Amino acid sequence: MAFNSLQFAIYLPTVCILYFILPVKYRNYWLLAASYYFYMSWNVKYVFLILFTTLTSYLAGRLLGRTTGEGRRKAILTAGIIASVASLFVFKYANFVIGNINLVMESLHATGRIPVLNVLLPVGISFYTFQTLSYVIDVYRGKLPDEKDFFVYALYVSFFPQLVAGPIERATNLLPQFREVHRFDTARCSDGLRRILVGLFKKIVIADYFAIYVNEVYSRMRELNGTAVMFATFLFAIQIYCDFSAYSDIAIGSALILGFRLMENFRSPYLSDSFSEFWKRWHISLSTWLQDYIFVPLVWSRWWDKLFNRHTIDGKKPAVLPNLIIVFLISGIWHGAGWTFIVWGLLHGIYRVIEETVIPKKWKKRKNKKKAVLWLEVGLVFVMNCFSLIFFRADTIGDALYAVSRIVRDFDPVHLMTYMQPAGLEEYGQLLWIILLVAVLFLWDLLNYRGEGFEKLSSFRPVLRYAVYYALGLAVVWRIFTSMSDIVIEFIYFQF
Amino acid sequence: MKKYFLKIAVYLLLLALPLTLIFAYVQSKPTVFSGTLLGTIYHKSGLLDEVGSPRIIFVGGSSCPYATDCERISEELGMPCINLGVTSYFGLAYYRNLLKGHIGEGDIIVLMPEAAMMRNKINYEALWEGVENRPSLLRAVPVSYWKNMALAYYKYAAHKLDLLDAGYGKKGEIYSPDFGYFGDVTQYREAILEHGYMTDDEIMLNREMVEPEFLRNVRGLAKDAEKAGAVFVFAFPPVDKLAVISDENELAGLESYLRDEINAGFLNTLNDSLMEGQYFYNSNNHLTTEGEEIYTETLIRALRSVTG
Numbered sequence: 001m002a003f004n005s006l007q008f009a010i011y012l013p014t015v016c017i018l019y020f021i022l023p024v025k026y027r028n029y030w031l032l033a034a035s036y037y038f039y040m041s042w043n044v045k046y047v048f049l050i051l052f053t054t055l056t057s058y059l060a061g062r063l064l065g066r067t068t069g070e071g072r073r074k075a076i077l078t079a080g081i082i083a084s085v086a087s088l089f090v091f092k093y094a095n096f097v098i099g100n101i102n103l104v105m106e107s108l109h110a111t112g113r114i115p116v117l118n119v120l121l122p123v124g125i126s127f128y129t130f131q132t133l134s135y136v137i138d139v140y141r142g143k144l145p146d147e148k149d150f151f152v153y154a155l156y157v158s159f160f161p162q163l164v165a166g167p168i169e170r171a172t173n174l175l176p177q178f179r180e181v182h183r184f185d186t187a188r189c190s191d192g193l194r195r196i197l198v199g200l201f202k203k204i205v206i207a208d209y210f211a212i213y214v215n216e217v218y219s220r221m222r223e224l225n226g227t228a229v230m231f232a233t234f235l236f237a238i239q240i241y242c243d244f245s246a247y248s249d250i251a252i253g254s255a256l257i258l259g260f261r262l263m264e265n266f267r268s269p270y271l272s273d274s275f276s277e278f279w280k281r282w283h284i285s286l287s288t289w290l291q292d293y294i295f296v297p298l299v300w301s302r303w304w305d306k307l308f309n310r311h312t313i314d315g316k317k318p319a320v321l322p323n324l325i326i327v328f329l330i331s332g333i334w335h336g337a338g339w340t341f342i343v344w345g346l347l348h349g350i351y352r353v354i355e356e357t358v359i360p361k362k363w364k365k366r367k368n369k370k371k372a373v374l375w376l377e378v379g380l381v382f383v384m385n386c387f388s389l390i391f392f393r394a395d396t397i398g399d400a401l402y403a404v405s406r407i408v409r410d411f412d413p414v415h416l417m418t419y420m421q422p423a424g425l426e427e428y429g430q431l432l433w434i435i436l437l438v439a440v441l442f443l444w445d446l447l448n449y450r451g452e453g454f455e456k457l458s459s460f461r462p463v464l465r466y467a468v469y470y471a472l473g474l475a476v477v478w479r480i481f482t483s484m485s486d487i488v489i490e491f492i493y494f495q496f
Numbered sequence: 497m498k499k500y501f502l503k504i505a506v507y508l509l510l511l512a513l514p515l516t517l518i519f520a521y522v523q524s525k526p527t528v529f530s531g532t533l534l535g536t537i538y539h540k541s542g543l544l545d546e547v548g549s550p551r552i553i554f555v556g557g558s559s560c561p562y563a564t565d566c567e568r569i570s571e572e573l574g575m576p577c578i579n580l581g582v583t584s585y586f587g588l589a590y591y592r593n594l595l596k597g598h599i600g601e602g603d604i605i606v607l608m609p610e611a612a613m614m615r616n617k618i619n620y621e622a623l624w625e626g627v628e629n630r631p632s633l634l635r636a637v638p639v640s641y642w643k644n645m646a647l648a649y650y651k652y653a654a655h656k657l658d659l660l661d662a663g664y665g666k667k668g669e670i671y672s673p674d675f676g677y678f679g680d681v682t683q684y685r686e687a688i689l690e691h692g693y694m695t696d697d698e699i700m701l702n703r704e705m706v707e708p709e710f711l712r713n714v715r716g717l718a719k720d721a722e723k724a725g726a727v728f729v730f731a732f733p734p735v736d737k738l739a740v741i742s743d744e745n746e747l748a749g750l751e752s753y754l755r756d757e758i759n760a761g762f763l764n765t766l767n768d769s770l771m772e773g774q775y776f777y778n779s780n781n782h783l784t785t786e787g788e789e790i791y792t793e794t795l796i797r798a799l800r801s802v803t804g
Contacts, residue, residue, distance in 0.1 A: 006643055186500045193504075473511045481515065481650045 549600025692773025
């Protein structure tokens with residue numbers, strides 16, 4: 001059941017109405033049942049997997065809460081992490097590893113192959129696994145007490161708004177909210193509906209429309225001109241941003257109607273003037289997760305320090321460079337079991353290392369940069385990000401390299417329309433529509449730069465405010481009825 | 497609180513308003529597809545009221561009107577014959593709804609589903625073109641179609657407005673192939689396919705292609721017939737042998753699967769329905785006049801055993 005489906009349009013009001021009608025003591029049970037139904041609407045069988053992960057992490061948390069000896073606590077933590085990561089590995093990475101081992105064996109002319117596992121990637125596994133990991137680690141670190149109530153904990157893992165594509169919530173934020181009494185609040189409901197509307201606009205009007213051209217170009221890359229590939233990559237950068245941030249918007253909005261506050265996941269990332277800033281604005285819940293549970297522990301790890309951190313920058317501060325690369329590699333692997341994602345992560349690691357080593361600190365901290373320079377930096381970050389996205393979008397490394405070579409060889413933006421014609425961009429009206437949508441998104445990102453977009457929107461004069469809501473709603477409805485498709489286009493991040 | 501929900505309801509109604517206006521505008525325009533193959537559904541459904549029971553009713557895709565000579569069947573069996581089949585892409589659920597309340601005692605319902613119907617492939621735009629603004633035809637649209645019918649409306653509406661702009665609609669038709677009174681094609685037809693079959697439409701026939709939804713509707717139709725005191729029988733429609741890419745095992749598998757799943761008499765075998773390319777007119781399912789004679793003959797012989 002995708003957020004952009006008719007089923008969800010029926011499901012969400014039903015869940016909300018019953019949630020507020022039910023006596024408080026039954027509400028969490030209702031949410032838990034609704035969340036499991038939501039998850040099972042993809043594949044009933046995988047409910048056992050989420051149950052397994054929930055149960056093992058819950059038990060690890062309970063044991064950590066009761067155990068005092070450091071050695072034992074470490075052993076429980078390790079066991080809890082292994083249990084969560086093991087199922088993620090089996091379902092997401094095992095076939096990738098097996099495939100690569102078989103490739104190596106093939107190249108060495110060795111006999112025998114490891115058979116691939118007959119498993120499908122369960123929806124949202126990377127998201128809820130990271131959520132359970134953060135809980136176990138936080139309990140170990142003493143940041144929060146272990147959750148005694150299994151049903152509340154199961155709800156934390158499976159809470160439907162953020163279950164399949166985040167934001168990756170922290171137990172410290174979400175668990176206490178299940179103990180609060182939420183009353184229906186019209187102002188909060190309006191905030192939630194506003195977010196859902198903006199999310200639907202981003203997904204249905206922008207992302208799904210751009211996807212038509214992106215998919216066409218990337219599936220026929222070798223027949224088309226490099227300029228078309230370049231344009232499609234630019235569109236993909238917008239598409240993936242709109243697609244993913246739309247999911248977060250709808251998730252946050254749905255939770256808000258019920259009275260829950262989820263963390264922000266996107267904050268105008270394409271207006272970042274550095275990659276350090278980009279990662280503070282893009283998929284915030286993942287980047288902060290990686291920072292808190294991978295990067296910081298690595299920086300302060302003694303044995304790791306012996307391995308890497310001796311290589312300091314100008315002999316003054318502990319080197320973070322190898323750790324940056326490692327964190328971004330993990331980020332790449334988290335996204336998908338494929339070399340393209342690894343290269344994408346590696347590229348971002350390299351970007352960050354370049355930033356740390358090449359750009360002088362003074363320049364980075366300078367506040368009074370000229371606007372033109374600032375926009376130039378924003379443009380450069382965007383272009384470099386687009387370059388990395390070629391690897392993210394391509395099916396294989398070979399395809400990505402081919403795309404890069406074609407873009408360099410055929411670069412001829414003046415004749416864009418000619419090159420895009422075979423991909424379906426036949427009229428200037430279509431191009432104008434794309435430009436208009438990008439402009440709308442740009443304006444929205446400017447408004448939302450400090451994360452206050454929705455507050456600003458609701459402070460508009462009523463006539464203007466309602467005109468905006470109506471225009472957004474009408475665009476969504478119009479796009480649904482003119483897309484001529486009964487197929488609900490899934491969110492890109494479902495595959496992760 | 498009431499005021500708040502009222503505001504939301506007004507917002508949703510205002511969103512629906514432009515669509516409603518477009519719908520009202522397009523629906524108020526004259527029909528433009530009534531003379532096409534799809535538009536014949538109006539006339540055919542009218543026959544269900546006009547022609548009294550007992551009668552033979554053929555249900556299926558476009559192969560039905562091209563494969564059955566209703567006049568001859570009527571003469572030979574002494575029962576009137578109605579050819580309800582228009583296209584497989586209306587889906588069996590739609591035909592079932594059209595027939596609801598119209599099946600009479602002694603009727604013989606012959607289901608002749610093509611591969612697309614067994615796959616439950618539905619073309620909602622085609623269905624709009626068939627039903628246009630006829631209330632009796634719109635009423636028969638199954639609830640399960642509504643969402644996709646709504647999504648297909650824009651394409652239908654755009655097509656219809658284009659045709660109206662081009663001057664169609666005043667005459668009430670785009671083209672009019674020669675359909676007989678009973679809904680079958682009566683114009684003389686010779687084989688016109690260059691290679692004896694439509695090369696871009698290879699046909700795969702196996703048990704995997706049969707959708708559970710199709711089987712549910714077959715059983716439902718059989719039950720409807722039984723309740724009304726009618727007989728329900730199954731016939732494999734003609735298929736160009738040259739276009740079939742399934743092997744013998746797959747064909748045998750499909751036939752035995754259907755015989756197991758459908759509790760009805762079979763008028764022919766799957767092998768009987770695979771005919772030589774020379775008998776096909778303009779598609780892998782549409783017979784020439786000569787092919788129609790042969791196929792009709794087979795049906796008459798089989799139907800005699802049903803009518804006694």
